[in-house]
Each structure stands twice: as structure tokens, then as C-alpha cells.
Amino acid sequence: MVPMTPESTPPPHFEPGPDEVRTGNAAPPPPATPPARRLGGARLAWTIAIAVDLLQWVALPVFAGGAVSPWNDALDIAVAIIMIRLLGWHWSFLPTFAVELFPVVDLAPTWTLAVLLATRRKRALPPGGR
Numbered sequence: 001m002v003p004m005t006p007e008s009t010p011p012p013h014f015e016p017g018p019d020e021v022r023t024g025n026a027a028p029p030p031p032a033t034p035p036a037r038r039l040g041g042a043r044l045a046w047t048i049a050i051a052v053d054l055l056q057w058v059a060l061p062v063f064a065g066g067a068v069s070p071w072n073d074a075l076d077i078a079v080a081i082i083m084i085r086l087l088g089w090h091w092s093f094l095p096t097f098a099v100e101l102f103p104v105v106d107l108a109p110t111w112t113l114a115v116l117l118a119t120r121r122k123r124a125l126p127p128g129g130r
Helices: 039-058 070-087 093-099 110-119
Strands: none
Touching: 039 070, 039 110, 070 093, 070 110, 093 110
């Protein structure tokens, strides 16, 4: 043991708090479920996507302008924000938003397709990747 001199300081003392102490066979807490995989969020996203695509078909005269229609742009911006909040960021939202700017092409159910791509379950590849 090294003797303490007046210039040296004692090493810091660590006392674990209640979160750092595990007793017995207690398992660590399960990780928090990200909002992208909550079942309620996915169902709500599906409902909103289908409703918005249907609205763009039914209210065609209001949304027919494509990029020049402020109502179409406002609706698409709102839907993009809602989808990102419900499902988290997914690459399919970017081309969907871009396609919605073109007249006639925006009549395709692009938001429904984007939600399909964002919520699909991917199968794990077997060892070897095939």
C-alpha cells in the first residue's frame, strides 16, 4: 500500500445506486418498445394511409393540381409528419412524398404502399445469406 501524502487525494469512492444493484435472480428490465413496432401505431398508420388515399380519390377536383395544389401539399405534409411520428423514419416515405407532387401519379395509393413497406415483417436470412 502506498502511503498518502498531503499532495495526493484519495481515490473516488463508488457506491452503486438502486438502479445499479441487482439482487438474487432478478433479470434486467426488458428494453423499451420503440414506437415503430407498436401494434396500435401500425393500425392507426394503416387507417390514416387508406383514408388519405381514399380522400384523394373522392375529392379529386380539390387535389387534382398536383404540385400546384396547396390542399394536396398540406395534406401530404401532415400525413408525412403523422407517419413518421407513428412508425418512425422509413425510406419509403421519401419517394412517396415526392410522387405525391406529380399530377395524376398522386392518385395511386402511395401512402398505403409506404405503410405496407414500413410495417412489413422481414424474414431473417439463414446462415450463408441465401
